[in-house]
Amino acid sequence: MLKFILNNQEVATDLPAGTVLLDFVRYHQHLPGTKIGCREGDCGACTVLVGELADTQVRYRSYTSCLTPLGNVQGKHVVTVEGINMEQLNPIQQAMVDESATQCGFCTPGFVVSLAGFCLSGQKPTTQNAIAAVDGNICRCTGYKSIERAAAKVAQLLAASEGEEPAVFVARHQILPEYFTSIKSRLRALAADSAPNGHVLSGALQFVGGGTDLYVQKHDQMKELAARFLLNQADLKGIVRQENRCVIGGAATVSDLAESGVMQEYFPDFRQFLRLVSSTPIRNMATVAGNFVNASPIGDLTIMFLALNAQLVLSDGHTAREIPLRQFYKGYKLLEKAPQENITAIWFELPAAATRFNFEKVSKRTHLDIASVNSACCLTIQDGFIVTAAVSAGGVGPIPMLLRKASEFVAGKEVSEELIQKALEIAQTEIAPISDARGTETYKRLLLNQLIKAHFLALFPQLNPSELVQ
Template sequence: MPLLDFIRYHQHLTGTKAGCNEGDCGACTILIGDLHNGELRYRSFTSCLTPLGNARGKHIVTIEGVSMPSLNPIQQALIDNSATQCGFCTPGFVMSLAGFCLSRQVPKRRRAIAAIDGNICRCTGYKSIEKTASIIANFVKQRNETDPVTFAVEQQILPSWFSGIEERLKKLTLSLNGEPAAAGTPIVGGGTDLYVQKPEDIREQSLRFFFDDPSLKGISRQGNKCIFGASSTATDLLESAVMQEYFPQLENYIKLVSSTPIRNMATIAGNFINASPIGDLTIFFLALDTTLEFNTGRILPLRQLYKGYKQLNKTEEEYVCRCWFELPDKDTLFHFEKVSKRTHLDIASVNTAICIRMQDGYISKARISAGGLNPVPGLLTDTAAFLEGQIPDDALVQQACAIAQKEISPISDARGTADYKRLLLEQLIKAHFITLFPSLPIQV
């Protein structure tokens, strides 16, 4: 079952609200603490999409878990700034801001606001909530080098018993209840899409929980390759020193992918295997010509994974173990673009990425990926081939846009009409070149 159901209907902790059951509204936000490289780490999760099996060996914190005899600074700031009305969404905001207070990142206003990008309020208005986030950010700046949990306890953001959680987790003995699931049993990673698509189907199934498998975690550099485990999350990607070094705009790209709680849960390989035509991470890594390795030892380029809509080039027994791509050198340019109806918590109307290698002013190699335009996420191979050997200029970009139109077959749906998506692709290709070649006078 989803962790939300266990919290509300088995533990009877009803402060955690059941809202959309799709990870969109943030009313069910909780904190999950675990040991990461020997240190206690907390991240926000949407409990409606968190498999109960993924709670194993962790500290689960609901709104009741931050309650004290008097209001904590987060709750008080929300009241002082009139940042709550009906109050249904408020527990989620409190938990997300508590997660910000427990983060080891340098506390900044933009990070406090980013922490609540997975929470929706329908009646208060966001300026009062943003003001609250700013006050909390300024409050947390006082901690300097103090451990986040220690500071939160000292400032009565959290109850005093949080100080003993790290040692309790270290002493916790992990054991499975019953026999391990057999091979061929359905696999669940973060659950962010599986629990939206078929929650009733999987409620009574045996499952294999891969989210915490250490062999499927980690992002590292080996030679000129970046290698990442299949269960690494979008947040792991964002926080990776390797990725930050080679992709200076990484934060701008990843913030377009869903929301903070979902990024904390969503696995990279899960995005690939979901096979959505608009999978953001799929489009990102297609442009980098990423390679997959399955548990059988089979190696497959990501571009060859998709045979048709939701049809994969893999057997039921196969699952992705790790992935890798060649890190860009100084002559390689990369950019990712996405258009959706809202910035956060939304799927793309069209998304696209480009990877270009330059040599003596010419494009020696190009790859352009695009989503939302065909039944499967894929590469615009004809467009890329046309670009190779050419000097970037406005005429080249206009011709490339025309060729790209012949490689797509969009349909009209809730994300936009087919004509609108064609226009979006043209504009986003231009955006790639405007960003990567700012001196070029591209006609838009």
């Protein structure tokens, strides 16, 4: 039996744990404000908030409910648009009305829920942060300037919130309902009353992390499929420093990476790189291990961690083993992994001060899109010489690739335009792109050249861009 709080009511269900949350709230709880749109996590019409205990606070994040299995909300607080309604329009809804930020209204509940999540997030109340909160919501009829103005008004509502617990502040100022202040204690009581891992089906070999790709590819099958839901397993979460290593739990999400103090300390630009990965709701759900196991040739996290020489810890529940990520892919969608194994942790050596890292991606649109070609570069520099090098690339072969020959060629050499040109020539001999919907073979070869140049221009500002000709 799955138990969680839905808006202001505790609910229990014996529906299959693979049932998507969207269908549960609409067809079983009769809450139609959460809309059915793309069912692929792109449009944001089905956005809900999911709150869970994190240390001493309730952390709320926006989720696309069309890709969220019930097994992933066990013991949590799920908020639909009905759960933020008040006797009159709440100030978030009123801002949308005042700025004419809605026309047909179909997608408006998703925007309102995402902005409610911003109000509960504890982020700095800036217009930029408010607009970023709706980066997973699409409106096809109103125009975004009016929505941006509404988001700016919401940010102004939070101007005096610094230092106060978000749920208390929004309740005290009647931005969101009073019941939010009781959720922390109610979740604690629910956790004490719930059997641990009650939603994990023994013997199941289908592992589910965030489900952001599985529920797109296998929507109908996932409902009844026996699965192990990993997102709530405490031993699979967290990002910590252990001596000279960064250790990442397999169920850590992309948002966890972006918010990690360890990652921010050693990779100041990493959060900006992650903004190129999908949208806020998907980053809130998608796990690092899931990105690796998905085995997409253009998986953004995979490309980043190939350059960082990440190591995977695999376990079948009895024994554990380690394997380099660089040896994990044997062919298109073929993994060096037994069916009963899952990735419990990922680790890599933290870089020295002389190490530089960069990520580049080209896609048809800047955000919420998959790459045509992406690439990462990690270099250790000393006295103008490249001591070690690792350049990875996606979209140029059947698997995510480490460009070994090009990486080995630049190691031990002084940075120059001539060196880069020769490295480009070597890289072209290592790849085998195909023409598809994301570009022709010729185009992808050109993109890889441009992305490698972009790495060097970003990491060595003294280089002359005009001299890095095709």
